[in-house]
Amino acid sequence: xxxxxxxxxxxxxxxxxxxxxxxxxxxxxxxxxxxxxxxxxxxxxxxxxxxxxxxxxxxxxxxxxxxxxxxxxxxxxxxxxxxxxxxxxxxxxxxxxxxxxxxxxxxxxxxxxxxxxxxxxxxxxxxxxxxxxxxxxxxxxxxxxxxxxxxxxxxxxxxxxxxxxxxxxxxxxxxxxxxxxxxxxxxxxxxxxxxxxxxxxxxxxxxxxxxxxxxxxxxxxxxxxxxxxxxxxxxxxxxxxxxxxxxxxxxxxxxxxxxxxxxxxxxxxxxxxxxxxxxxxxxxxxxxxxxxxxxxxxxxxxxxxxxxxxxxxxxxxxxxxxxxxxxxxxxxxxxxxxxxxxxxxxxxxxxxxxxxxxxxxxxxxxxxxxxxxxxxxxxxxxxxxxxxxxxxxxxxxxxxxxxxxxxxxxxxxxxxxxxxxxxxxxxxxxxxxxxxxxxxxxxxxxxxxxxxxx
Amino acid sequence: xxxxxxxxxxxxxxxxxxxxxxxxxxxxxxxxxxxxxxxxxxxxxxxxxxxxxxxxxxxxxxxxxxxxxxxxxxxxxxxxxxxxxxxxxxxxxxxxxxxxxxxxxxxxxxxxxxxxxxxxxxxxxxxxxxxxxxxxxxxxxxxxxxxxxxxxxxxxxxxxxxxxxxxxxxxxxxxxxxxxxxxx
Numbered sequence: 001x002x003x004x005x006x007x008x009x010x011x012x013x014x015x016x017x018x019x020x021x022x023x024x025x026x027x028x029x030x031x032x033x034x035x036x037x038x039x040x041x042x043x044x045x046x047x048x049x050x051x052x053x054x055x056x057x058x059x060x061x062x063x064x065x066x067x068x069x070x071x072x073x074x075x076x077x078x079x080x081x082x083x084x085x086x087x088x089x090x091x092x093x094x095x096x097x098x099x100x101x102x103x104x105x106x107x108x109x110x111x112x113x114x115x116x117x118x119x120x121x122x123x124x125x126x127x128x129x130x131x132x133x134x135x136x137x138x139x140x141x142x143x144x145x146x147x148x149x150x151x152x153x154x155x156x157x158x159x160x161x162x163x164x165x166x167x168x169x170x171x172x173x174x175x176x177x178x179x180x181x182x183x184x185x186x187x188x189x190x191x192x193x194x195x196x197x198x199x200x201x202x203x204x205x206x207x208x209x210x211x212x213x214x215x216x217x218x219x220x221x222x223x224x225x226x227x228x229x230x231x232x233x234x235x236x237x238x239x240x241x242x243x244x245x246x247x248x249x250x251x252x253x254x255x256x257x258x259x260x261x262x263x264x265x266x267x268x269x270x271x272x273x274x275x276x277x278x279x280x281x282x283x284x285x286x287x288x289x290x291x292x293x294x295x296x297x298x299x300x301x302x303x304x305x306x307x308x309x310x311x312x313x314x315x316x317x318x319x320x321x322x323x324x325x326x327x328x329x330x331x332x333x334x335x336x337x338x339x340x341x342x343x344x345x346x347x348x349x350x351x352x353x354x355x356x357x358x359x360x361x362x363x364x365x366x367x368x369x370x371x372x373x374x375x376x377x378x379x380x381x382x383x384x385x386x387x388x389x390x391x392x393x394x395x396x397x398x399x400x401x402x403x404x405x406x407x408x409x410x411x412x413x414x415x416x417x418x419x420x421x422x423x424x425x426x427x428x429x430x431x432x433x434x435x436x437x438x439x440x441x442x443x444x445x446x447x448x449x450x451x452x453x454x
Numbered sequence: 455x456x457x458x459x460x461x462x463x464x465x466x467x468x469x470x471x472x473x474x475x476x477x478x479x480x481x482x483x484x485x486x487x488x489x490x491x492x493x494x495x496x497x498x499x500x501x502x503x504x505x506x507x508x509x510x511x512x513x514x515x516x517x518x519x520x521x522x523x524x525x526x527x528x529x530x531x532x533x534x535x536x537x538x539x540x541x542x543x544x545x546x547x548x549x550x551x552x553x554x555x556x557x558x559x560x561x562x563x564x565x566x567x568x569x570x571x572x573x574x575x576x577x578x579x580x581x582x583x584x585x586x587x588x589x590x591x592x593x594x595x596x597x598x599x600x601x602x603x604x605x606x607x608x609x610x611x612x613x614x615x616x617x618x619x620x621x622x623x624x625x626x627x628x629x630x631x632x633x634x635x636x637x638x
Contacts, residue, residue: 034631050629051570065630068570068602072627098603 001317002026002076002101007041008066009081012388013293014041015371017079020309029073031066033059035379040371047073054381060084063091070100077101077316079309083383086292087114103316105269105291112266113289123286126262131277131285134199141181147199148177156202157181159188159195166191170202201285205437206277208232209244209284211259212300214311215268220321223256224304225331227296231425233348233441238418239425240296240337242303245396245434246278252331255284271297271312295339295388298369302335302392334396336403338422340370340387340410342378345421346448352380356414361406365392365399368410378415386417396434400426424448559636563613567628571602575624583624585635589617597635600628613637 005021006029007014018028018041030045035054042048049069052059059065061084070078078100080086086104089111095102104110113119124130132151137160138144148155148171157180159167167188169180181197189195208229215221228244229237243252259274273290297308306325314324342351358374370387372378378386391406393399407423425431428444455463470478477490567573575583575598585597592614599606619636622628 049570049627050631052630059630064603065570069629071603072570072572 002313004029004073004075005077005079005103005313006031006066006070006073006075006100007045007079007081008060009079009084009086010036010039010041010060010371010382012369012371012385013081013295014039015044016369017081017309018045020307020313024310024313026313029069029075031060031069033381035381038377040373040376049073054379056084056381063088063094066091067094067098067100071098075100077103077313079103079312080292082292082294087290089114101316103270103312105272106267109266109268110291113268113272113291116288119289120286122266123262123289126258126265128258128262128274128286129284131287132201137196137198138181141178144181144197144199145174145177148174151199151201154202154204155199157184157197157199159184159192160198161188161192161194161196167195167197203277203279203285205280205439206230207244207246207437208237208275209247209278210273210275210294211255212294212297212308213259213263213268213272213274214306214308214315214321214325215263215270215272216315216321216324217269217318218320219264219267221260221263221268222321222325222328223259224300224306224308224325224329225252225256227299229296230436230438231431231440232438233445237296238339238441239422240299241396241399242299242335243331246282251282251284270315271308295385296337298367298388298390299335299337302365302367302390303331303333304329305332333392333394334399335390335392336396336399337388337390338403338407339385339418340389340412340422341384341418342386342415343384343418344416345418345424349416350380350384351416352378352384353415354378355412357411358413359409359411360387361389361409363402363406365402366390366406367392386412389422400432559619559638562618562636562638563615564633565597565609565611565613565635565637567600567609567630567632567634569600569602569607570629571600571607571627573622573624573626573628573634574599574601574606575620585617585620587617587620591615591617591637609634611635611637 001024004027007017008031009017010032014030018030021028028045030042030048031051032039032042032048033052033054034050036042037050049072051065051069052062063085066085078095080091080103085091087110089107092102092104092107092110096107112122120130134147138147144157154170154172157169157171167184169184171177171180184197185195188197209226210229211226212224213221214224225242226244226247228241228246231237231239263272271293273294275287275290276284277287278284293308293312301308306329311324343349344351354377355372355374358372358376360368360370367390368387369390372386389403389406389410391399391402393402404423404426407419407426410419412419425444430436430440430443474491475489479488577584577599585591591597591611593611595611596608597611598609600609601607615637617635618638621633621635628634
């Protein structure tokens with residue numbers, strides 16, 4: 001097992017990894033920017049090294065600084081957390097070249113799965129269902145029509161060179177297609193200087209379902225079930241759950257086995273998450289893979305009893321999966337996580353500043369992962385998440401009741417937080433019924449606005 | 455609150471203000487004093503001026519139980535609180551607040567490390583150090599090397615003057631912002 005691990009991250013995930021290391025008798029090294037000097041991850045690590053000024057690019061994302069810190073501290077391994085350098089294949093390579101174990105997959109695998117089209121192709125080869133698409137540029141309208149027949153309407157035309165919704169058109173019938181094709185192409189040409197388009201199947205009301213995996217460095221892979229992450233605003237997750245009400249035990253097993261096989265084929269190591277979209281008919285399509293631990297790993301931990309961060313450390317140290325997770329875990333009960341952000345609950349504007357009151361809820365089946373504290377300061381340089389509140393109950397009803405109780409006891413003053421937003425969501429009928437999709441937040445916010453007007 | 459007690463409290467407040475003390479606790483029986491000086495932390499609780507407002511506010515409200523404190527003629531000497539939690543050591547002192555302390559380096563410009571790495575005072579193990587205390591240096595002059603990832607980075611002075619203090623020893627790990635030299 002490693003003697004000393006450097007955590008190349010900040011905030012709650014840095015503290016999460018430091019805590020796991022402490023429990024395993026591993027010495028910890030924290031790195032911090034000048035803005036994080038008084039952070040909990042710094043206070044609770046065995047050693048701490050300042051690596052730069054506040055801006056991430058000059059500190060947490062500064063590869064030479066992080067590696068240099070690992071060298072002077074004599075760290076055996078680096079845990080990259082999530083975000084920041086966690087999916088940076090270059091960083092993983094530099095670690096390898098510097099003889100420091102990177103806790104994650106090999107750089108080649110990270111690179112392969114990080115590139116959207118290679119990832120799709122890899123999964124396709126492994127017979128993982130992928131979102132049908134044109135797999136390349138559409139030469140002309142006729143080709144577009146031909147693909148749309150294969151894929152079936154509705155389809156979406158997207159600009160190859162673009163983003164931000166420009167050069168995109170949703171097409172619901174073949175009559176519409178020629179006109180839309182011309183419009184999208186012109187728009188793309190004007191916006192990006194390149195009018196080339198590709199096509200994907202369009203799902204009107206998708207659900208976001210993702211699967212957690214663990215793989216050792218000896219070719220063994222295990223799926224630990226799914227999470228439902230459809231409650232998102234502008235592609236940022238707000239609430240995650242495990243298990244998903246939409247995934248039957250049969251689907252869980254079938255998809256689990258397919259995923260395990262595909263990751264064995266590519267030589268995947270360590271923790272990872274495979275993201276899917278589920279359409280209105282319950283069909284499931286691969287969209288991308290995250291080659292790291294995720295923010296919402298906690299809900300999987302609550303329903304399976306597996307400590308995913310400790311598993312990461314043990315896998316990286318060379319242990320076999322059968323010693324870390326002897327049996328495929330049963331999914332027990334239901335867990336829900338709320339991301340508590342330092343932002344206005346209605347306007348969503350960021351709210352950095354000094355926390356004056358910080359009272360955390362506790363009790364049976366209530367978990368809070370946070371690196372904030374009373375008198376702590378939320379800096380303006382980083383993302384706004386300050387805590388994760390996770391509740392586990394025997395079923396979804398109980399998990400929701402616990403969450404409502406816990407939210408009511410989670411008192412933060414001095415800054416705005418999304419706690420009131422979560423309270424409103426947990427009181428919402430559509431949410432409580434569990435019949436939501438990724439458009440939920442749009443509908444919910446409309447409902448809130450309408451309520452405000454009455 | 456008795457007039458006598460209020461007077462004592464006022465004297466205490468004046469004393470605290472005069473000495474730039476931002477926070478002050480005191481317990482009796484076992485004399486336990488905790489002081490925090492103003493200005494070492496970006497934002498902290500009460501500042502000195504609000505203490506005298508507090509005294510007036512308490513008097514006005516007739517609030518309960520302000521325990522009169524006997525101010526000793528000379529307060530026991532206490533360490534200035536560093537203002538921030540000390541980062542656990544990495545064989546190097548906590549960097550950052552590189553305020554020049556009293557002594558020859560008072561008022562001097564501090565050259566801080568712009569990178570993380572290992573400090574070397576000379577271009578090679580058997581060579582003479584780049585600079586020593588007493589040397590005059592100019593802006594742009596190489597003062598030392600900080601090695602990071604097997605690369606030797608020459609650290610140039612950002613100030614002209616006389617080297618009055620060298621804070622680190624050759625071979626010592628340094629972090630970003632750590633004080634290396636004081637130049638006057």
